[in-house]
Amino acid sequence: MLQKVSHFFDHLMQKYTPDPYVIAVLLTFFIFILSFITTPHGATDLVLFWGNGFWSLISFTLQMVMILVGGYIVASSEPVQRLLNYIASFAKNKSQAVILVTVVSAIACWLNWGMGLVVGAFLSQAVSRNRPECNFRILVASSYSGFLVWHGGLSASIPLLLNTEGNFSQKWIGDVIPVSETLFSGLNLSLVIGLLLLLPVINVLMSKNLSPLQIQNEEAEDDEKTVSLSVTVAEKLETSAWLTWCLVLIGISYLAVLILKQQFSLNLNTINYLFLFLGLLLHKNFKNFIKATTQAADKIGPLLIQYPLYGALMGLMTESGFADQISNLFISISNSTTLPLMSFFSAGIVNFFVPSGGGQWAVQAPIVIQAAQNLGVEVSKVALAVSWGDAWTNMAQPFWAVPLLTIAGLKVKDIMGFCLITLIVSGLFISTVLLLA
Numbered sequence: 001m002l003q004k005v006s007h008f009f010d011h012l013m014q015k016y017t018p019d020p021y022v023i024a025v026l027l028t029f030f031i032f033i034l035s036f037i038t039t040p041h042g043a044t045d046l047v048l049f050w051g052n053g054f055w056s057l058i059s060f061t062l063q064m065v066m067i068l069v070g071g072y073i074v075a076s077s078e079p080v081q082r083l084l085n086y087i088a089s090f091a092k093n094k095s096q097a098v099i100l101v102t103v104v105s106a107i108a109c110w111l112n113w114g115m116g117l118v119v120g121a122f123l124s125q126a127v128s129r130n131r132p133e134c135n136f137r138i139l140v141a142s143s144y145s146g147f148l149v150w151h152g153g154l155s156a157s158i159p160l161l162l163n164t165e166g167n168f169s170q171k172w173i174g175d176v177i178p179v180s181e182t183l184f185s186g187l188n189l190s191l192v193i194g195l196l197l198l199l200p201v202i203n204v205l206m207s208k209n210l211s212p213l214q215i216q217n218e219e220a221e222d223d224e225k226t227v228s229l230s231v232t233v234a235e236k237l238e239t240s241a242w243l244t245w246c247l248v249l250i251g252i253s254y255l256a257v258l259i260l261k262q263q264f265s266l267n268l269n270t271i272n273y274l275f276l277f278l279g280l281l282l283h284k285n286f287k288n289f290i291k292a293t294t295q296a297a298d299k300i301g302p303l304l305i306q307y308p309l310y311g312a313l314m315g316l317m318t319e320s321g322f323a324d325q326i327s328n329l330f331i332s333i334s335n336s337t338t339l340p341l342m343s344f345f346s347a348g349i350v351n352f353f354v355p356s357g358g359g360q361w362a363v364q365a366p367i368v369i370q371a372a373q374n375l376g377v378e379v380s381k382v383a384l385a386v387s388w389g390d391a392w393t394n395m396a397q398p399f400w401a402v403p404l405l406t407i408a409g410l411k412v413k414d415i416m417g418f419c420l421i422t423l424i425v426s427g428l429f430i431s432t433v434l435l436l437a
Contacts, residue, residue: 002205003206003208005421006205006206006417006418006421007417008417009417009418009420009421010417010418013417013420014413014417017413018413019411019412020302020398020399020402020412021302021305021306021309023398024309024313027352028050028316031316031317031353032046035316035317035322038322038325039321039322039325041321049316049320050312050313050315051312051315052315053311053312053315053319054308054309054315055308055311056311056312056314057308057310057311057356058308058311060307060356061304061307061308063269063272064403065304066272066275066276067117067118067275067403068403068406069293069297070271070272070274070275071115071117071121071122071275071403071407072118072292072296072299072407073275073276073279073283073289073292073293073296074118074275074278075122075407076292076296077279077282078282079282080122080282081126084122084123084126085126087100087126088100088123088127088129088130088131089130091127091130091131093131094131094134094207097130097131097139098134098138098139098200098203098207099200099203099204101120101124101139101142101143102142102145102146102203103146103196103200104119104120104123104146105119105142105143105144105145105146105147106145106146106148106195106199107146108146109146109148109149109150109153110150110152110154110192111153111155112153112154113147113155115271116147117147117400117403117404118403118404118407120140120143120404121143121403121404121405121407121408122407123143124139124140124142124143124408125407125408128214132212132214133212134212134213135207135211135212135213136213136214136215136408136410137210137410137414137415138203138207138418140408140410140415141206141415141418141419141422142199142418143404144395144404144415144419145199145418145419145422147394148195148199148394148422148426149192149195149196149391150391151357151387151388151391152183152188152191152192152387152388152391153183154183156182156183157356157358158182158357158358158386159182159383159384160179161358162176162177162182162380162383163176163177163179164176169361169366172365172369173369177379177380177383181378182383182384182387185380185384187381187384187433187434190437191433194433195426195430198425198426198429199426202421202425202426203418203422206418206421215408238286238287239285239286240285240286243286244280244286247277247280248277248280248281251273251276251277252277255273255274279292299406299407300406302402303402306399307399310355310399313353313354314353314354314355314356317353317363318354318359318363323353323354323364326346326349327346327363327364328367330342330345330346331343331346331368331371334375335375336375336376337435338435339371339372339375339377339382340377340381340384340385340434340435340437341385341431341434341435343364343371343382343386343389344385344386344388344389344430344431344434346364346386346389347364347385347386347387347390347392348389348390348392348393348427349393350364351392351393351397352393352397355397355399355400360390361383361386364386368382368383368385368386369382388430392423392426392430393423395419395422396416396419396423398412
């Protein structure tokens with residue numbers, strides 16, 4: 001049954017899903033119209049809100065570009081390619097291939113969402129090479145399904161923010177909320193473990209009867225050989241191992257100092273820093289490193305043109321108050337039992353237009369915190385519900401899929417049919433757990 005439904009959605013999405021940039025444009029027009037109708041702001045104000053937010057994600061955009069470039073540099077190195085091929089060799093058939101990609105990607109996303117996206121993309125490629133009978137699209141969709149657990153993991157923005165002294169929501173809560181009450185609570189661990197068991201089953205069932213489809217975007221080998229009677233000083237510098245090691249040593253020293261001073265934290269900037277220096281080490285010299293960087297640079301275009309639109313969309317949603325209206329609507333029909341569930345649904349909807357965990361909490365925090373306090377519900381529980389709602393609808397929101405799809409060489413329509421099934425089944429599971437918790 002699930003196979004037929006997934007094949008139907010896959011066919012539908014292949015036919016009707018446009019490029020993520022077009023999706024962002026359509027969402028912009030949609031929110032413009034709804035905001036004009038439902039908020040007290042006129043067209044001039046709405047255009048101003050939109051324009052003011054256009055460059056609000058510029059730092060994040062560069063971070064995502066560096067995630068893609070750094071991840072590509074590391075993964076394209078010979079040692080990592082051997083490691084990926086070794087991991088891929090554990091899959092002896094199509095079902096095991098799907099399970100392997102799903103579980104490894106989910107664990108990587110739980111550790112750090114940025115690393116998880118990169119690991120999932122390159123592992124999918126390695127498994128596809130190792131098991132040519134697999135359908136590459138379902139492998140990539142399976143790797144992206146692992147992204148569902150990121151906001152219940154170690155890089156979760158909302159729980160980590162709540163655990164930070166002086167965070168903006170502390171003025172409403174009165175104190176910080178330790179991760180023992182969020183990330184390591186029974187509720188969150190139940191959701192993470194449950195999805196680690198559920199996602200491979202869903203993906204295996206969807207992969208049944210799919211025709212083999214091989215990876216399409218493997219880089220052509222550069223067979224061009226340079227013939228030279230003498231090596232110039234410049235070429236010696238470019239291929240120098242000792243010069244490379246000196247730079248890597250400086251990079252490692254900086255991390256060591258941070259650790260000794262207890263200032264080290266695993267965030268996007270740290271991940272990008274690690275990728276760059278690890279990539280330099282793995283490629284052994286500057287010439288190979290620069291070549292890999294040049295190849296990676298060909299893939300960053302979609303991020304550069306898409307994310308400013310989402311920044312503008314976030315500005316429009318938050319400044320007009322439309323995001324508040326969505327949250328208030330769900331909270332108004334909640335009671336002490338259903339508040340976490342309704343917070344989850346409202347976060348899922350807001351995530352379509354404000355695809356940022358921290359940004360979303362800034363919008364929803366004052367509403368859900370007050371509702372929790374009025375109804376006698378633990379704030380940690382509704383915060384987790386918002387976190388999982390933010391992660392849940394990423395299965396239908398291409399914002400986060402762009403880096404993974406860019407590396408994999410696929411379009412959003414290639415995986416969206418499978419992701420919608422994951423959205424529905426996981427939504428039922430998460431909703432049930434939140435309602436019973």
